Amino acid sequence: MSGSPILKAQGLRKVYKMGRSFLEVLKGIDLEIMPGEALCVVGASGTGKSTLLHILGALDRPTKGTILFEGRDLFAQTDEKLAQFRNETLGFAFQFHHLLPEFSALENVMMPCRIAGFSKKRAEEESEVLLARLGLSARLHHFPSELSGGEQQRVAIARALVRSPKILLADEPTGNLDRANGRQIEELFFELKEEFGLTLVVVTHDQSFAARFPRILTIEDGRWKT
Ligand SMILES: Nc1ncnc2c1ncn2[C@@H]1O[C@H](COP(=O)(O)OP(=O)(O)OP(=O)(O)O)[C@@H](O)[C@H]1O
Numbered sequence: 001m002s003g004s005p006i007l008k009a010q011g012l013r014k015v016y017k018m019g020r021s022f023l024e025v026l027k028g029i030d031l032e033i034m035p036g037e038a039l040c041v042v043g044a045s046g047t048g049k050s051t052l053l054h055i056l057g058a059l060d061r062p063t064k065g066t067i068l069f070e071g072r073d074l075f076a077q078t079d080e081k082l083a084q085f086r087n088e089t090l091g092f093a094f095q096f097h098h099l100l101p102e103f104s105a106l107e108n109v110m111m112p113c114r115i116a117g118f119s120k121k122r123a124e125e126e127s128e129v130l131l132a133r134l135g136l137s138a139r140l141h142h143f144p145s146e147l148s149g150g151e152q153q154r155v156a157i158a159r160a161l162v163r164s165p166k167i168l169l170a171d172e173p174t175g176n177l178d179r180a181n182g183r184q185i186e187e188l189f190f191e192l193k194e195e196f197g198l199t200l201v202v203v204t205h206d207q208s209f210a211a212r213f214p215r216i217l218t219i220e221d222g223r224w225k226t
């Protein structure tokens with residue numbers, strides 16, 4: 001792969017303050033991700049994988065270090081600009097889908113479009129297309145409690161992709177699913193990556209999922225294991 005990185009992290013540190021003591025979780029992480037790459041991050045529990053993913057996704061600010069998105073300093077922006085950037089450019093999928101329980105599948109997927117100011121009609125159209133792609137045309141008006149675990153995760157993935165993000169970040173997206181549903185979601189990630197030209201960053205404990213990625217990085221004690 002040539003060209004310049006879509007995301008470049010330099011010297012990321014994250015320190016949590018706990019009362020009078022400090023917990024240094026990330027101790028200097030550098031990372032370059034090229035457009036269209038599929039990267040998997042692994043490591044033991046508590047090593048800082050989710051912390052890193054949140055920072056890469058601009059959901060949290062590092063204590064030190066910078067992230068350049070297409071060469072621009074992400075954290076030099078106001079929180080408001082950062083939120084807009086997230087909504088437009090990044091998609092997130094988590095272990096627990098975080099769907100809003102009082103909204104239907106369709107309404108959950110429409111949410112990022114509505115936040116961005118799309119008309120109801122346009123939001124609905126785009127969400128329906130995506131839900132159809134994920135095999136959920138017959139489930140548009142189901143509430144999350146009326147969907148299976150695999151269906152809930154697919155709705156969450158539709159919501160992550162509805163604004164056509166450049167990067168999809170996923171934190172143990174199969175962690176809460178049985179094997180068959182997990183495999184289905186895995187397949188979907190690689191299919192969608194090609195279809196949407198996504199850059200993929202996935203954290204997983206599942207070794208067989210990790211093994212499918214061309215690039216795997218391991219965190220150990222707040223740094224990349226070499
Ligand atoms: N808000 C916080 N305040 C204080 N400590 C935190 C906070 N968030 C996470 N930590 C601590 O930071 C460390 C890294 O947490 P993180 O969630 O990034 O780990 P992880 O690698 O994703 O683990 P797992 O595989 O179990 O999900 C943990 O020891 C955790 O207790």
Ligand SMILES: [Mg+2]
Nearest residue numbers: 049050051171
């Ligand atoms: Mg985690």
